[in-house]
Amino acid sequence: MSHTVGELAALAGVTVRTLHHYDRIGLLTPSGRTSAGYRVYELSDVDRLQQVLVYRGLGFGLEEIGSLLDDPDVDAGEHLRRQHQLLLEQRDRTDRMVAAVEKEMEALDMGTPMTPQEKLEVFGDWLPEEYADEAEQRWGDTTEWSQSQARTAAYSKQDWLDIKAETDDLERRLAAALAEGAPADGERAMDLAEEHRQHISRRFYDCSHELHACLGRMYTDDERFTAYYEGIAPGLAAYLSTACQANAARHAA
Amino acid sequence: MSHTVGELAALAGVTVRTLHHYDRIGLLTPSGRTSAGYRVYELSDVDRLQQVLVYRGLGFGLEEIGSLLDDPDVDAGEHLRRQHQLLLEQRDRTDRMVAAVEKEMEALDMGTPMTPQEKLEVFGDWLPEEYADEAEQRWGDTTEWSQSQARTAAYSKQDWLDIKAETDDLERRLAAALAEGAPADGERAMDLAEEHRQHISRRFYDCSHELHACLGRMYTDDERFTAYYEGIAPGLAAYLSTACQANAARHAA
C-alpha cells in the first residue's frame, strides 16, 4: 500500500524530481519517512497527487492548487465536480479550435480569404472570463447586463456557433459596404446598423437606439473593440460607429 | 491591414511582452518597422502567429515550433492537417480524464474503493507515444509488434474503454486470488494467467505460452511493469509473473 518516490513517480507518469519539488514547496508531503530518510507515500498521498495532477493539467499554478486542496470547506466530491466542470470547458475550447482549424482548411481549399479576426478569435475567449470581469465592472448594475447574463447562460454550443455565423455574415456585409464606398451615414450602412442592433436584441439584451449609439461610440473609444473591427477591415470601427449613430438619429427623427 | 504590437496582442489575446519575446528569439519577426522603430505586423505575420499559438497550445516548445514552421518541405495545409490531428488527440485525452473523474465520482458515491493504479493511469498515456518509442526499439522487428500495431490502430475509443474494463476486471480477480492466499503456481492462478494470455491474443497479438512466460518475467524485471502491478496490490507483479510461467509449463507438459 505504500510506495517509494520512484514507484509513485512511475505510477503517476511524473519524474522523481517533480515529487521532490512538490515535497519542498509543501504541495505533497509524503505521509512518512523510513529511518534512512526515504520518502514513504501512502494511499492518501496518491489521492492527493491525483487531484494535483488534474488541476495542474487544467493550467492551475502549484501554489493555487495547494490552497484549493487545503481549503477545509471543500471536500473531495466538490473537487471532483469542479474538475469535471473545468474539463468539460477545456474540451469545448479544444472543440472550438478544431472547428477553427477545419474552417481554415476549408478556406484554404476553396481559396476563400479569412479576416485576421476570424483566424485569431478562437484563442481570445472573446466574451468569457477575463473580459467578463471587466464587463461586469462597467455594466454590472444595468438591466441589460443581467438580461444578457440570463440568456447567454442557457446557450448551447450550437447556439454560440449560430451566433458566430450571424455575426460573421453581418460583419462581412459591413466590410463590403465600406469597401464599395457606401457612406457611413447613408441608407445602406444604416440598414446594416439596424440589423446589428436587432441581432443584439435577439441574442443578448434589448438594445435601444440610444444604447446602440452609445455602443457605436465605444467601438472607436475602446481600443479592443477598435482592434476587433480594424482586424476585419481597416476603417470598419469608425464606419460602424458612425452608422450606428446615424441610424439612431434617423429613428429619433 | 497592418497592425502595431498592441493591436496584434489584443487580437490574439496575448501580451505585448510575448510578441517582443517572439521577436527576439526569431519566432515571429514583424514584417516591417516604422521610421521610429515601431514593429509593423502584416497579414502574413498574423497567419504565422496563429500557427504558433495552435502549436503552443498543443504543448510544443517555442524553438520546436520555429523549426516546424520554418521547414520548407511543409506547407500551410500540412500544418493544418497536423494540428487537426493533434487537437483530436488532445480532445481524446481530455475525454479520458473526464471519464476517469466521472468514474471516481461514482466510486465515491457508491463507496467502492479504487486501486491507486486506476486513479492514476489516466495521465500516464500508458501505451502511446513516449512508451511506444521504447517499445518499438525493443520489439520493433517482431511480428507480434507489427500485429499489435495493425490491430490497435483500428481501435475506437469505445474499444479502448472495453479493453480497459476487461483488464481491470482480470486484475481485480488476480488481486483477489493473491489476497485469498491461492498459490501463484496453483490452478486458480494459472487459469487467470491463461485468461490473461487469451486477452492479449484477442486484443493485441498472438501470444504463445512461451512468449507469455517471457512477458511474465518482464513484470518483475522491468521496473515500470512492476510499479504498475504493485500499484494494484503489493506482491501482484511477482504473483502474476509466477502464474504466467507456471501456466506455460503446464501447457508444455
Next chain:
DNA sequence: CTTGACCCTGACGCGACGTCAGGCACTTCC
C-alpha cells in the same frame, strides 16, 4: 563485501514569459 539500483540533499540551469525602469513617439486638448 562488492556491485548496482535506488534514495537523499543542495545547487545551478532553463524556458517562457512578467514586471519594472528609463526614454522616445505621437496625438490631443488647451
Next chain:
DNA sequence: GGAAGTGCCTGACGTCGCGTCAGGGTCAAG
C-alpha cells in the same frame, strides 16, 4: 505650441516548474 496622456522602444532582473548534475548514503543480490 506646449503639456498631458497613451503607446512603443530596449535592457535587465524576477518567477515558476521543473531538468540536470554533483556528492554521498542505503539496500538487496550475488
